[in-house]
Amino acid sequence: QITLKESGPALVKPTQTLTLTCTFSGFSLTTYGAGVGWIRQPPGKALEWLALVFWSDDKRYSPSLKNRLTITKDTSKNQVVLTMTNMDPVDTATYYCAHRRGDSSTGGHFNYWGQGTLVTVSS
Amino acid sequence: QSVVTQPPSVSGAPGQTITISCTGSSSNFGANYGVHWYQQLPGTAPKVVMYGNDIRPSGVTDRFFGSKSGTSASLVITGLQAEDEADYYCQTYDIRLRGWVFGGGTKLTVL
Numbered sequence: 001q002i003t004l005k006e007s008g009p010a011l012v013k014p015t016q017t018l019t020l021t022c023t024f025s026g027f028s029l030t031t032y033g034a035g036v037g038w039i040r041q042p043p044g045k046a047l048e049w050l051a052l053v054f055w056s057d058d059k060r061y062s063p064s065l066k067n068r069l070t071i072t073k074d075t076s077k078n079q080v081v082l083t084m085t086n087m088d089p090v091d092t093a094t095y096y097c098a099h100r101r102g103d104s105s106t107g108g109h110f111n112y113w114g115q116g117t118l119v120t121v122s123s
Numbered sequence: 124q125s126v127v128t129q130p131p132s133v134s135g136a137p138g139q140t141i142t143i144s145c146t147g148s149s150s151n152f153g154a155n156y157g158v159h160w161y162q163q164l165p166g167t168a169p170k171v172v173m174y175g176n177d178i179r180p181s182g183v184t185d186r187f188f189g190s191k192s193g194t195s196a197s198l199v200i201t202g203l204q205a206e207d208e209a210d211y212y213c214q215t216y217d218i219r220l221r222g223w224v225f226g227g228g229t230k231l232t233v234l
Contacts, residue, residue, distance in 0.1 A: 037223065046125065047161075047169065047212055047225040060222055096168055100223075107216040109159035110223075111180070113168040 002026035004036070004097050004114035011120050012087050018119060022080040022097030026112075029055050029075050035100035036080040037110060038071065040093040050095075053080055058105055089121045126217055127151065129226040135203045136234045143229045145196040145213035151224065156216040158196035160189060163210045163228075172211075173198060200231070208233045 008020035020038070027034055037052035051071040052060045061069050070083045080097060094116040102108020127147045135141040145158060152158065157176045161169035171180055173189035176196065186207075188199040200207055213226040 039225075046228045047214075049223040049225060052223065062222055063220055101174075106218070106221075107156050108223075109157075109171055109174045109214060110161075110169075111171050111174070113170070116168050 002099055002112040004099060004112060006095060006097050006114045006117040008095075008117055008119065010118060011122065013123050014088055014121060016087050018082075018084045018087050018091070020082045020084075020095055020097075020117065020119075022082070022114060024078050024080070024097070024099070027099065029053075029073050029078070029080070031055055033103060035102065035108070036073070037098050037100050038080075038082045038095060039098060039110070040091075040095045041116075042090075042093040045093075048093075050084075051082060052100060054105060056105075087121045092119065092121045094118045125227045126220065126224045127213055127215060127226045129211075129213060129229045131227070132230045132232065134232040134234055137203055137205065139203045140199060140201045141203060141231065143198045143200075143211050143213075143231070145198070145226050147194045147196070147215060149194065150219035151215045151217040152191060152194045152196060154218045156218070158189065158191050159214045160187075160198045161212045161214065163212065165209075169212060203233055205233050207231060 004024040034055040038050040053071045068085045096116045098110035099112040101111040160173040162172045163169045176191040177189040186201045
């Protein structure tokens with residue numbers, strides 16, 4: 001049974017760096033094809049994919065945010081960490097991590113999601 | 124503006140059939156990437172209700188049907204029930220963006 005859970009600060013100040021951790025169980029990020037992604041959702045708005053890391057350590061980023069994002073994995077701890085620099089109030093959102101199901105390094109869908117963590121950016 | 128577009132809202136009476144559309148382009152659906160659909164109830168994480176265009180995950184009601192043709196896709200819900208009221212998102216992969224993309228979401232209201 002796959003589970004994921006996000007953790008991190010609920011409040012960050014503008015210009016600060018956000019660090020979120022996704023702790024998962026039920027699968028290994030050393031298994032061929034495995035991937036964990038981050039998706040966010042501002043209040044009342046749509047889902048937005050941010051970043052994804054594969055078993056191979058291949059990393060993908062949303063083109064619009066890639067200059068601010070870094071995704072890393074720690075397979076010994078079953079964790080994936082997302083950092084986002086220079087936070088702004090428009091980055092206020094619920095941040096989800098999710099397990100990607102797919103057969104290659106493209107395509108696929110997110111079949112298991114964490115509960116999400118609300119991050120508010122405010123001074 | 125999202126790379127894949129959905130109507131902001133659809134509605135239907137209990138028992139009716141509704142269709143939620145999702146329009147893509149040559150760099151996603153047209154490049155043979157599949158469409159996947161998520162249902163999001165208020166205050167909860169999205170849940171996949173259709174993947175690979177037309178595959179229902181275990182446990183999802185057989186009143187949900189998915190399809191894709193060319194650069195368009197649809198989620199059809201038959202026998203509409205109050206519990207179907209939710210936000211629905213389509214998702215695919217875009218080869219030009221080299222990443223995963225979501226539609227803007229469609230709010231389904233059961234009248």
